[in-house]
Amino acid sequence: MSIEISDFTTLLGDTAVAEMAWTAETVTGAVRRVEEEHPGYSYSYSTEIRCDAWECSRYIELNLVRGVSTTITADEAYAAHRLERLDALLAELIHMPEDLGN
Secondary structure, three states, rough: OOOHHHHHHHHOOHHHHHHHHHHHHHHHHHHHHHHHHOOEEEEEOOEEEEOOOOOOOOOOOOOOOOOHHHHHHHHHHHHHHHHHHHHHHHHOOOOOOOOOOO
């Protein structure tokens, strides 16, 4: 089973489909931008990493757990940092009603 754009147009109308497409393009573009602006990290100490983005250079403390690789912990911490930046960027680009979902 596949869903065609015409099915959405029939159910939601042209405007809603155009808004969905715009939102998808905006999110994809924002993800690319964050990946380009924040390309990676480097270790500053064994318990801390630093974002390699020139304008960011944020230090991120690692919560080390016995038996878990430092690399895995650093990757997760850096992914959370990128996600935080993505959320902020999307908040700037997409203005959603504050009571959405309440």
